[in-house]
Each structure stands twice: as C-alpha cells, then as structure tokens.
Amino acid sequence: xxxxxxxxxxxxxxxxxxxxxxxxxxxxxxxxxxxxxxxxxxxxxxxxxxxxxxxxxxxxxxxxxxxxxxxxxxxxxxxxxxxxxxxxxxxxxxxxxxxxxxxxxxxxxxxxxxxxxxxxxxxxxxxxxxxxxxxxxxxxxxxxxxxxxxxxxxxxxxxxxxxxxxxxxxxxxxxxxxxxxxxxxxxxxxxxxxxxxxxxxxxxxxxxxxxxxxxxxxxxxxxxxxxxxxxxxxxxxxxxxxxxxxxxxxxxxxxxxxxxxxxxxxxxxxxx
Amino acid sequence: xxxxxxxxxxxxxxxxxxxxxxxxxxxxxxxxxxxxxxxxxxxxxxxxxxxxxxxxxxxxxxxxxxxxxxxxxxxxxxxxxxxxxxxxxxxxxxxxxxxxxxxxxxxxxxxxxxxxxxxxxxxxxxxxxxxxxxxxxxxxxxxxxxxxxxxxxxxxxxxxxxxxxxxxxxxxxxxxxxxxxxxxxxxxxxxxxxxxxxxxxxxxxxxxxxxxxxxxxxxxxxxxxxxxxxxxxxxxxxxxxxxxxxxxxxxxxxxxxxxxxxxxxxxxxxxxxxxxxxxxxxxxxxxxxxxxxxxxxxxxxxxxxxxxxxxxxxxxxxxxxxxxxxxxxxxxxxxxxxxxxxxxxxxxxxxxxxxxxxxxxxxxxxxxxxxxxxxxxxxxx
Ligand code: HEM
Ligand code: HEM
Ligand code: SF4
Ligand code: SF4
Numbered sequence: 251x252x253x254x255x256x257x258x259x260x261x262x263x264x265x266x267x268x269x270x271x272x273x274x275x276x277x278x279x280x281x282x283x284x285x286x287x288x289x290x291x292x293x294x295x296x297x298x299x300x301x302x303x304x305x306x307x308x309x310x311x312x313x314x315x316x317x318x319x320x321x322x323x324x325x326x327x328x329x330x331x332x333x334x335x336x337x338x339x340x341x342x343x344x345x346x347x348x349x350x351x352x353x354x355x356x357x358x359x360x361x362x363x364x365x366x367x368x369x370x371x372x373x374x375x376x377x378x379x380x381x382x383x384x385x386x387x388x389x390x391x392x393x394x395x396x397x398x399x400x401x402x403x404x405x406x407x408x409x410x411x412x413x414x415x416x417x418x419x420x421x422x423x424x425x426x427x428x429x430x431x432x433x434x435x436x437x438x439x440x441x442x443x444x445x446x447x448x449x450x451x452x453x454x455x456x457x458x459x460x461x462x463x464x465x466x467x468x469x470x471x472x473x474x475x476x477x478x479x480x481x482x483x484x485x486x487x488x489x490x491x492x493x494x495x496x497x498x499x500x501x502x503x504x505x506x507x508x509x510x511x512x513x514x515x516x517x518x519x520x521x522x
Numbered sequence: 523x524x525x526x527x528x529x530x531x532x533x534x535x536x537x538x539x540x541x542x543x544x545x546x547x548x549x550x551x552x553x554x555x556x557x558x559x560x561x562x563x564x565x566x567x568x569x570x571x572x573x574x575x576x577x578x579x580x581x582x583x584x585x586x587x588x589x590x591x592x593x594x595x596x597x598x599x600x601x602x603x604x605x606x607x608x609x610x611x612x613x614x615x616x617x618x619x620x621x622x623x624x625x626x627x628x629x630x631x632x633x634x635x636x637x638x639x640x641x642x643x644x645x646x647x648x649x650x651x652x653x654x655x656x657x658x659x660x661x662x663x664x665x666x667x668x669x670x671x672x673x674x675x676x677x678x679x680x681x682x683x684x685x686x687x688x689x690x691x692x693x694x695x696x697x698x699x700x701x702x703x704x705x706x707x708x709x710x711x712x713x714x715x716x717x718x719x720x721x722x723x724x725x726x727x728x729x730x731x732x733x734x735x736x737x738x739x740x741x742x743x744x745x746x747x748x749x750x751x752x753x754x755x756x757x758x759x760x761x762x763x764x765x766x767x768x769x770x771x772x773x774x775x776x777x778x779x780x781x782x783x784x785x786x787x788x789x790x791x792x793x794x795x796x797x798x799x800x801x802x803x804x805x806x807x808x809x810x811x812x813x814x815x816x817x818x819x820x821x822x823x824x825x826x827x828x829x830x831x832x833x834x835x836x837x838x839x840x841x842x843x844x845x846x847x848x849x850x851x852x853x854x855x856x857x858x859x860x861x862x863x864x865x866x867x868x869x870x871x872x873x874x875x876x877x878x879x880x881x882x883x884x885x886x887x888x889x890x891x892x893x894x895x896x897x898x899x900x901x902x903x
Contacts, residue, residue, distance in 0.1 A: 312842075313856070314793060317784070318774045327774025383873070386880040426763050428748070428802070437749055445835040446800035447826075447844040451855075454843060458859030462866045469870040473877055 276479060281507050283395055284490040285359050289352050293345040294486050300342040301412075301460060307335040308457050339419055346416065349409070359396040365406045372399035393478070395493055395502040401470070408463055411456060418453040422446070531581045538577035551577075561733045561808070562745065563755040575740040582739065583638055583646035585677055586620035589670040590663040590697055590706055591652030595688035596622045598725035598810075599732075621665075632666045639680050647738065648681035649731075650674060650709050653690040653697055657705030671712060678713045683744050686710065686751075687731055689724035689827055696724075699833035710751060719744045720751040724827035727808045730756045750830060752802065761798035761824050764806040767791065780821070791818060795840040797826030 286294075310316070310331045318325040353362040379400040381387075397405065421439040424432035425446065440446050475482040480491040495504050531540045541551055555576065556569040564572075588596070619635040626634070639646065652670070655662035660669035678684055686709040689695035694706035710718050721730050734753055737745045745753040762768065770776070771790040778784060778793055790796070801824050809816040818824055826836035835844050843855060 314774060314776055316774065317776060322769040322773040322775055325773035325775070327772075329772035329774075331774075386876055422799075425760055425799070428758055428760070429754075441749075445829060445831060445844075447797070447835045448846075450800065451843050451846065455855055455859070458855075458862060461859070461863050465863065465866045465870060469874065473874065477877065477881060 279495040280492045281495050281504065282490045283493050283502065283504075283507060285357075285396060286485060286489045287352065287356055287360060288489065289348050290356065290360055291486055291489055293348040293352070297342055297345040297412075300338040300345070301464065303338040304335060304342065304415075305457065305461055305464075307331045307338065311335060312454055312457070336423065339416070339423075342412070343416055346412070364396070365402065365409070367399040367402050376400045376403065393497065393499055395491060395499050404463075404467070408460075408467070411459055411463065415453060415456055415460065418449050418456075421449050422453065533581050535581065536577060537579045537581075540581075558733050558736045561729055561755065562737055563758075572736065572740045576736065579739050583642040584649060584735075585635060585639060585646055585681070586649040586651070587670075587673060587677055588621045589650065589652030589665075589674065589690070590655050590704070591688065591690045593622055593651075595651040595690075595725040596620070598723075599687070599728040629666070639677065643680040645682050646680065647735070648677050648684045649687055650677075650684065650691045651687045653694040653706040653708060654712050655697070655704035655706050657703070662704040662706075674709060674712055678709075678716050681716055683738055684709060684713065684716050684718045685721055685731065685734060686718055687721045688726055689722060689832070692720040692722045692750075693830045696833050698831070717744050718751055719747055719753055722750065722752045722757060722828040722830075723803065724832070726828070727756075727804060727810060729808045730804065748802070750802075752828070756804040756808070757802045757828060759802065759804075761801045761803050761805060761818070762796075764804075765790075765798055765818060766806060767818060785821060788821070791821075791823040792842070794823050795838065795842055796823035797829075797832075797836045797839075798824045800836070801826040801829055803828040 311328070314328060316327065318327050352360055353365070358364060376399050379398055417436065417439060420432055421436040424430060424434075424436050427433055440449055443449050443452060471483055471486075480493050481488075482491065485491045493499070493502075493504065498504070531537075535543075538551075552569065552573055555573040556566050559566055559569040559572055562568075619631065619638065624631055652663070654660065654670045654674055656671065660671045663670040665673060686692055690697070690706070691709050693708040693711075694702070697704055697706040698708075708720075710720065719734060721734060723730075730753070733755065734745060737743075737753075737755075745755055748754055748757055750757070762771075765771070767788065767790045770788070771792055775787075775789040776784060776793040777789045777791050780794065792799075796818065798818065803824075805816045805824070806818070809819070823840065825839045826832040829836065837845055
C-alpha cells in the first residue's frame with residue numbers, strides 16, 4: 251500500500267541532490283490513487299462528445315455553405331442540423347446537472363471549493379506553472395496528484411464558458427415559443443446584452459473560444475501524460491493515477507492511500 | 523361604396539350613424555369587424571361584440587403629435603388594408619390635431635388642440651409619431667416654440683392611453699442610432715405614468731394601428747403587450763416562425779447573392795442577412811399595401827425594424843451578425859476565430875516539439891548520470 255522504507259529513503263536522497271526533479275519516475279514503488287468518480291468521468295466523455303457535435307453543427311448554423319437542391323419539401327438539412335444541435339445541447343445540459351450534483355456529492359478534488367483554488371499560495375503556483383510552460387524548466391516543488399491550480403482555473407473557466415453558451419443558446423431557442431417557459435426564463439438575457447442579435451453574436455464568438463479551449467485542453471492532458479507518466483489521460487477513463495510513493499505531494503498524503511479507494515470508504519484520502 | 527367625407531364625424535354622432543351617412547353598408551361594417559377580430563386574435567366569434575361596441579362609439583378625441591420624424595408612419599397608416607373603414611378611423615384621428623392631415627395651421631390649431639385636450643381631459647387617445655430629442659434642452663424639435671418633450675408631457679398628462687407609433691416613438695429609431703447626436707429617445711423614456719403601447723416598426727403596418735384603436739374603443743383598454751410594450755396580437759411571433767420562405771430555411775436552401783439562381787427560386791434570405799430569426803412582427807401575415815406583399819416576399823431580407831435599436835444591433839443589414847463598436851464583426855469574427863484556432867494549433871505543435879526535445883535531453887542526462895550526480899537539468903538551462 252505505502253512505499254517501503256528503503257525506497258522512501260532513496261527518494262529523499264535523490265531529491266536532496268535535485269535528481270529527478272520534474273521528471274517522471276519510471277521505476278520504483280507506485281500506488282494507484284483513485285481521484286475521479288464514475289459520474290464525473292461519464293459526464294466528461296458524454297460532454298466532450300456533445301461539444302464536438304455542437305461545434306460541427308453550430309458551424310453549419312452559422313455558415314450554411316452546403317445547400318440542397320430541388321423541392322424544399324424533399325429536404326430538411328438545416329432542420330436536421332438544428333435538431334442535432336439542440337439534442338446535443340440538451341444532453342450537455344444534463345451532464346451539467348450531473349456535474350452540479352457532483353459538486354456536492356463528489357470527493358474533495360471534485361467538490362465546489364476545489365473549483366476555486368483562490369489562495370495566495372496557488373497564485374504563486376500558477377505563476378510558476380506558467381513559467382514552466384514557457385521555459386520548459388521543471389518544477390522545484392512537490393507535485394500535485396489532483397489538478398494544478400492553473401489547470402483548475404482553466405476547467406472552471408470552461409464550465410463558465412459552457413454555461414454562457416447554454417444561457418445564450420437557450421435564449422435563442424426560446425424565441426420560437428414566445429411566452430413559453432424558456433422564453434420567459436431567459437427574457438433578461440437580450441435586455442442585458444442589448445438585443446437578440448447580441449445574444450447570437452456572443453454565442454457565435456464564444457463558440458470559437460470553446461474550439462481553442464478544447465485544442466489546448468487535449469494538448470495539455472496528453473503532454474502531462476507524457477511528462478509525468480502517471481497515466482493522466484487514462485485517469486479520466488479509469489478514475490485513477492499511478493503515482494510514485496517515493497515522492498511527496500502537496501495535496502495528497504501518499505502514505506495514507508485507502509486500501510479500497512472506492513466511494514463509501516473515505517476515498518481518496520481524507521487526511522488533507 | 524364610400525362617399526368621400528362631405529362632412530366630418532360630428533361629436534354627437536355614433537359611429538353607426540356616421541357610417542350610414544357615408545354610405546357604408548352594415549354588411550361591409552360587419553366584415554370589417556370580423557377582419558379586425560381576426561387581426562386582434564380574439565377570433566371571428568368576437569366580431570359581433572366588436573360591432574356592437576363600435577357602433578355605439580361616439581367620436582373619440584385623438585391627438586396626434588408628430589415630433590422628430592419623417593412622416594412615413596402617417597403614410598403607412600393611410601394605407602390600411604381596408605381603406606373604407608381604415609380611412610374613417612383616420613378621419614377620426616385627423617379631426618383634432620395632426621400636422622400632416624389637418625387643414626389649419628399656426629396659432630389657431632395650437633389653440634384648438636389646447637381646448638380639445640382640456641375638454642376631453644383623461645379621455646382622449648394620444649398618438650405619437652417621432653422621437654423626442656433631449657440634448658441641448660431638446661431644441662432639435664420645437665412646435666409653436668415649445669420642445670417635443672414639453673409637448674409630449676403636456677399631452678400625455680390628460681391622455682387615457684398613448685399609442686407610440688413607429689420606431690421613432692418606440693425608441694428613437696435612426697436619430698437615436700449611435701452616436702445619437704440629438705439625444706433622441708422614445709415616448710416610454712419620457713412618460714412613465716401612462717399606459718403606452720408601442721406600435722413598433724419603421725414604419726409599422728397601418729392595420730396594427732387601426733386594430734389597436736378598435737381594441738381600445740371596444741374594450742376600453744389597450745391590448746396586451748410583450749416585454750417591449752408591443753401589442754401581442756401583432757408582435758407575438760417571430761418573422762422567422764411565420765415566414766413563407768421558412769421551408770427553404772429548414773431544407774438548407776439559401777440565397778447567397780441577390781442575383782443568384784437561389785434568389786430567383788425564392789430561397790431563404792438567411793445568408794444575406796435576414797433578421798427574421800430575431801424579429802417579432804406581423805409582416806408575413808398582415809403584409810403591406812392592402813396585402814400586396816412584404817419585404818421578404820419581395821426578396822429583401824428583414825432588417826428587424828420592429829426591434830429596439832435595430833439601426834445599431836441589426837446592422838449590417840446584409841450580414842448575419844451585428845457590428846459592435848464599428849467593428850465589422852461579420853467579416854472578421856470567423857477569420858479571427860480561425861486565426862486563433864490555427865494559432866493555437868501552431869503554438870501547440872511548437873510547444874509539443876520543445877517539450878519532447880527538452881524531455882528527451884533530460885531523460886538522456888538522467889540515465890547517463892549516476893543517482894548521486896549533480897543537477898542534470900542545470901546543464902540544459
Ligand atoms: C470537447 C472536448 C472536451 C471537453 C469540453 C473537456 C472538458 C474537461 C473538463 C471540464 C475537465 C475537468 C473535469 C473536472 O475535474 O471538473 C476535464 C478533465 C479531463 N479531460 Fe477533458 N474535455 C474534453 C476532451 C478531452 C479529451 C479528448 C481528452 C483526452 C485526451 C480529455 C482528457 C481529460 C483528462 C485526462 C481530464 C482529467 C484531468 C486531470 O486528471 O488532471 N478531455 N475535461
Ligand atoms: C459548446 C457549446 C456550443 C457551441 C460550440 C455552439 C455553437 C453554435 C454556433 C456556432 C451557432 C451559430 C451562431 C450564429 O452565427 O448564428 C449556434 C447557434 C445556436 N445554438 Fe449553439 N452552440 C453550443 C451550445 C448550445 C447550447 C447549450 C444551446 C442550448 C439550447 C445552443 C443553442 C443554439 C441555438 C438556439 C442556436 C441558433 C439556431 C438558430 O437560430 O437556428 N447552443 N451554436
Ligand atoms: S427569409 Fe428570413 S425569416 Fe424567412 S425563413 Fe429565411 S431567415 Fe427566416
Ligand atoms: S420585414 Fe422586418 S424590417 Fe421589414 S418591415 Fe417587417 S419587421 Fe420591418
């Protein structure tokens with residue numbers, strides 16, 4: 251479960267001389283740390299699929315280049331594309347509900363406070379992470395098992411970004427049924443932004459932000475998998491990481507990994 | 523079938539009597555009531571009620587203020603779908619005070635207006651076309667030496683109801699477009715304590731005005747309105763959801779240029795900037811000039827003239843997305859977005875290459891040097 255004494259001493263020794271800083275550990279003692287609950291993982295992939303579908307269909311709605319010919323009654327291209335957009339949006343919103351539930355039911359890495367790592371210490375860490383990304387120099391402090399604060403800030407912004415997409419999207423969606431529930435619930439949006447066209451514009455511009463975000467997100471997860479070698483990408487599939495027990499982590503007491511790291515058994519570890 | 527008004531509708535006459543004296547048959551009158559009932563969305567079954575109420579109506583006093591405007595709205599209202607009765611309602615309007623239609627001028631009519639307002643205090647209908655300039659003390663529109671703001675406040679004071687007709691009276695229209703040099707605003711921005719209905723549009727369709735007046739005469743109150751203060755019977759639905767070209771939208775058939783094959787085939791005008799998806803208006807149903815046609819029917823995209831600040835938010839008229847702060851978003855947003863995405867991809871590729879390079883170097887260094895060696899990463903700094 252936890253590392254052997256010998257290995258730990260070795261690790262400390264090497265850390266003393268700075269060896270292995272910022273480097274993944276490929277040999278030694280490892281343990282599997284369970285981080286992401288099944289609802290989070292499920293919602294991640296369903297949401298990712300929805301976002302891809304929304305981008306593709308949204309593009310067509312924004313710029314319908316493909317056209318059909320012949321009788322209008324024989325085709326339903328835009329109608330279908332919009333139907334898919336709205337269906338994907340509905341599924342995306344359901345994953346949002348799962349995420350909100352998990353903000354309260356999840357573990358300490360998944361709960362609401364984790365989304366806002368707003369401490370001075372984390373601000374410094376964000377600055378350091380940024381400089382690491384720019385200079386390619388490895389970090390000089392204990393790593394984290396969970397999200398780094400910069401990474402977390404990015405995820406939290408994405409949640410906010412998608413929320414704005416949902417709000418502006420629903421506002422436009424509600425227009426076809428004036429006086430309906432959706433229409434009335436989002437009547438404040440056009441007044442706030444200065445008209446329906448501005449709502450459309452915000453939705454359109456932020457679609458690009460989503461695209462750029464997805465590119466960067468996928469890059470950094472794969473990059474971290476490559477550098478840290480802890481199985482970062484598979485963590486959003488299996489729920490856990492293989493982390494070295496020869497290292498120390500700021501956000502996780504590696505000596506206290508629960509035996510059965512499943513929900514109901516005080517997972518992941520409660521010590522911090 | 524209608525004789526030109528040899529004499530006006532006198533005050534003691536009911537509408538029924540007046541119509542008879544002008545040779546309007548009861549059949550025509552009932553037909554008109556039926557049409558109005560349909561326009562108002564109360565159903566043809568309500569026609570008898572409307573007829574009964576209208577027949578008994580004594581000539582109402584209508585004061586029509588024309589402020590900072592182009593008179594287009596009066597022109598539009600003149601073209602009501604049913605000229606016989608529509609004209610009549612206009613006759614009734616013109617009787618008391620309307621710059622374009624009244625015969626008199628000068629101090630005399632100003633006096634007449636004052637006495638008419640005083641005599642019918644709390645009972646008259648106030649129609650306003652045109653905006654109210656507020657900058658420089660409102661000197662940009664003055665009638666009889668007094669500013670539009672003073673005039674509209676004075677007239678609103680004794681009005682039973684106010685019809686703000688047209689985009690100018692609604693929110694200021696083109697004169698309120700950025701940078702709004704005269705500080706033009708709509709009636710609702712000046713008058714807060716009177717029932718106002720906005721007959722939105724630049725110009726609005728005459729039938730909407732007629733129907734609103736009929737509603738007021740029949741039910742004694744203004745029709746139900748939406749969040750913009752526009753009567754729901756007319757502005758309750760989007761153009762896009764009532765459009766005759768909608769089948770082409772759903773089918774994915776779009777006009778790309780005004781002279782292309784698709785334009786000739788009458789495809790949807792979405793790609794050439796149609797604002798139907800963002801505009802609430804009865805155009806497709808009421809249509810214009812006695813139901814002759816309407817903009818989209820004639821091949822021109824909707825410019826969204828019934829929506830507040832459409833000169834700012836619906837422009838460019840031939841582009842789908844609005845210009846913000848004079849920045850041609852429509853042309854640039856996708857270019858910039860694509861540039862950002864490509865830039866991000868290029869940045870990612872570069873960053874990935876650098877990552878792999880430094881990582882390989884570092885790994886090599888680590889593997890070559892024994893555990894106790896000095897800091898290998900200092901060498902690659
Ligand atoms: C449209 C596509 C995607 C979106 C919108 C998206 C969004 C997100 C969000 C919001 C989180 C944070 C979850 C949380 O803790 O609250 C996350 C985590 C994660 N995503 Fe994605 N994702 C997308 C695609 C992908 C893809 C394609 C991969 C695989 C390479 C991936 C791998 C991961 C991983 C590994 C994590 C966990 C990060 C960690 O353990 O530190 N995502 N994603
Ligand atoms: C990541 C999420 C999303 C992306 C990338 C996206 C993308 C887009 C794009 C590019 C457009 C075209 C905008 C234009 O130029 O007119 C659009 C339209 C639209 N989207 Fe989204 N969208 C997303 C989420 C949503 C959501 C959650 C809803 C909620 C219902 C929604 C509803 C709509 C509606 C109603 C339209 C207008 C369709 C029409 O007028 O026919 N979208 N979307
Ligand atoms: S022409 Fe305009 S209002 Fe009509 S379907 Fe096309 S986009 Fe909608
Ligand atoms: S089609 Fe649109 S722009 Fe034209 S008159 Fe009607 S609402 Fe105004």
